[in-house]
Amino acid sequence: MDMKIISFGITKDITGSFFLDFNAGKNPVSIAELKEGLFDKFPELRNLSSLSIAVNNEYATNETMVNSQDEVALIPPVSGG
């Protein structure tokens, strides 16, 4: 089942849209595994110096498990001022 992912900042430019349905291959999946899946599909994400991930509006760690009901957000730093 597809997972709902929202992409902020430059990740929106990389994934091509704010909302993204992503098949993580398994359910539930750890953030570390999800990141690898996303990196494979969108290799430019790998080049970001920092990329934080939130699950249901809370910062997650690599070990956090997510399932298809969760809302995942990609949060890169933004430099503009």
Added chain:
Amino acid sequence: MNQERYSKQIKLKEFGLPAQQHLQNSKVLIVGAGGLGTPCAQYLNGVGVGTIGLIDDDTISLSNLPRQTMFNESEIGLSKVEILSQKLAAQNPATNFICYKKFLTPANAIGIISNYDVVVDASDNFGTRYLVNDSCVVLNKPFIYGGLHAFEGQVSVLNYQGGPTYRCLFPETSIPNNIQNCDDNGVLGVLPALIGTYQAIEAIKIITVIGTTLSGQLLIIDTLSQSHFKIAVTANPENLKITELKAIYAVPECRGNVISIDAATLNEWQQAGKKISLIDVRTPAEFSNTQLPFSKNIPLGDLQIRHSEIDLSLPVVTICQTGSRSKQAALYLIKETDAKQVFNLQGGLASII
């Protein structure tokens, strides 16, 4: 304090005269007098913050005007902090302004920030953001982060009462930063005003101890859909343990004027016997492996403590393997030392050997 001037604020029951007095006694440093810094300064000045510090070495340019509306076309080329403080002083003559016509650097950050209660990070590049963070952690000062990308803005209160820091939001990794700095990205004129004003509100809340700050929360505003997202962030205790600054923070490429030269030009100069200081900023191991004649090895990370070893009266040429580290070194020398002419060997040693 002129109570009539602030009567609408004093009238607020959550605020009152005590909060107004807190503002009057407070000292706020705004790092960056650009898109975020000008609206933030404008409102902190308006509400009656007693002392406002403004630090920025930038000058006003035409492409600033859509979002930095305090500045006029006739002021292009003039110092941002000077013009901004003049205008703010006319708006509120009681404010004490301290202008620093320079960029925040590892050499001046601790000394400057230690004079303030609250810092507003209105900078436009990652190096300065990590420098503001680390300085505030070292000095135990809260700061208000604001950042922009296209139609989106981020705001948070950091290093406040044991809460998260910028390094908790965005851990620094060894991957070179390839998210654009400075003015490189597009931005709609009105967005910085919105985010800078949010930063001002958070500063006021910290100073007057009203409401709930954005500490522990990253607010992301998407103005295209008018959606607000509040993301809970937890502090990583390791990030609160910083006790000193790093030697070097990335200097954005939009600053300073590094002139690139190619291998052929360097070769010509050497053939002609042109006197230069040729500085190789690679690691000692790389240097011992291959090196150019008459080059001196000062690794990039040692530059801050060892730049006095360079003869700055001569044109300086920085070199490394590919031209990337040497560009950082060249920028550092231009901004932080008396070097007059600094050239970076584009393509690095890889383009010669």
